[in-house]
Amino acid sequence: MLEKSFNKGYILDVITVTKVVGLLCNNGRVSEAVELLERVEERGGIVDVVAYNTLINGFCRLGKVKVGCRLLKEMELKGCMPNADTYNGLISGLCDSKMFDLALEMFNEMKRVGINWNFVTYDTLIHGLCSGGRVENGLKILEVMKNDKRVSAFHISPYNGVIYGFYKENRLEESLAFIRKMENLFPRAVDRSTRILDFCENGNIGEARRIYDQMVGEGVMPSALVYSNLLSGYCSKGCIKGAFELMNEMIGRGYLPVASTLNDVIILLCKQGKVGKASKLMEDIKGRGCLLDSESYGPFIDVFCSRGDFHRAYMFFLQMVEKGIVPDYHSWNYVTCVPLSTNKLDRRQ
Structure with missing residues (x-):
């Protein structure tokens, strides 16, 4: 349909252009979106800042933030002035790509060019x-x-x-101190958070969950510390369903669990004999960028050794070492006690 419009000499209006660019970018087809904007501009059509912002965000989502930065300069040369949304999208992309110094430079550039x-x-x-x-x-x-x-x-x-x-x-001590400093600005959130943390520390997970539900119902967003303590509390009670629900909510809020939090879930799954589910969870979290530690691999080594499956135990041990993680005493002890007669791995490993 777009091709027919171009062939008949029609010039697409800016709203249509922006919608199509958005659809293409949402499907990862940013190169086609670039081509569309170029063809519109060649025919004298209008491409506004919203269309450019959409394209920049599309590149940033694909991890191509440097292309987004080039587009910022290109749009300025064409007389299309960026706005706060342009810079916000680039700052987000730079942070996602771990380019924090460039993100700070972009933040300061906004002030230099007069964008609030x-x-x-x-x-x-x-x-x-x-x-x-x-x-x-x-x-x-x-x-x-x-x-x-x-x-x-x-x-x-x-x-x-x-x-x-x-x-x-x-x-953790600094995070607790920071929460207490927030009390004047957010008294309700601080009250709910500290009560949840206290209940978790005392093992009263049911009451902690009640306060959590109340907090969410009031429209207050819980912190990563609240999620972490509640999640660990559920694991200590053997409630894997509640732990998974909370972990999904936590990730949905943009908080990736650290190794110590994830380990509680892995340990519980392995204790319940759900090793496959634990392994799948570990791979999923690793794929999201979570850094694991020796206690993440230890439960797998324990359970496979207890089953006499020394080969698989040793494979997890090797995975840990290959990632530069120093095994703890428990893992070393298990692996060094593996009978040589059962260790049929090629020595070249």
């Missing part, structure tokens, strides 16, 4: 920095946001981004 930062700018950059191990940088951006009179400080998402950063770096 908005809440999405701050939230995207803080979450990206903190989840990428740059919590100190994220805290500095949070301070800038708090001093920006144009942006309301009463949004909890950037603060949860900082907590997530502390959680990922296992800085």
Whole structure:
């Protein structure tokens, strides 16, 4: 249909162009979207900032953020001025690609060219920095946001981004201290969070879940620390269904569980004899970028050795070593006790 329109000399209106570009980008067909914009421009049609932003976001979603940065310069040369959404999309893409210094440069460039930062700018950059191990940088951006009179400080998402950063770096005491500092801004969220954490610590998971449901029902987004403690609590009670539901919610909120949280689920699954499900979970989480540790592999080695399946136990041991993870004493002990007569692996492994 588009081809017929071009052949008949019709010029597509900007709304139609943007919709088609969006459809193409959503299906990963960004090259076709580029070609479409070029043909529209060649015929004198209008391509506005919304269409360019859609294309830039499409490239960023595919991990081609540098192409998105080039498009920013191209649109400026063509007289199409970028807006905050343009930069927000690029900052998000740069953070996803771990290009944090470039994301900070893009943030500062907005100020230089006279484009005001908005809440999405701050939230995207803080979450990206903190989840990428740059919590100190994220805290500095949070301070800038708090001093920006144009942006309301009463949004909890950037603060949860900082907590997530502390959680990922296992800085739990700092995360608790940060939560307490939030009390003046978010008294209800802090009250609910601290009560959930206290109930989890005391093993009262039913009451912790009740407060969690109340919290979500009030429209308050729980932090990664709340999810982690509740998830571990469910595992301690042997409730694998509840643990999986919470983990899916946690990931849906943009919080990837760290190894210590994931290990609780793996241990429970292996104890329940669901080794295949545990292995599938581990591969899925690894694919999402979760860094595992020796305790992630230990349960598999334990269960296979207890079954006399030393070959598979040793394969998990090798996977761990090949990824540069130092085995703990328990794993070494199991593997070194494998009878030589059952270890039929090629010595070249």
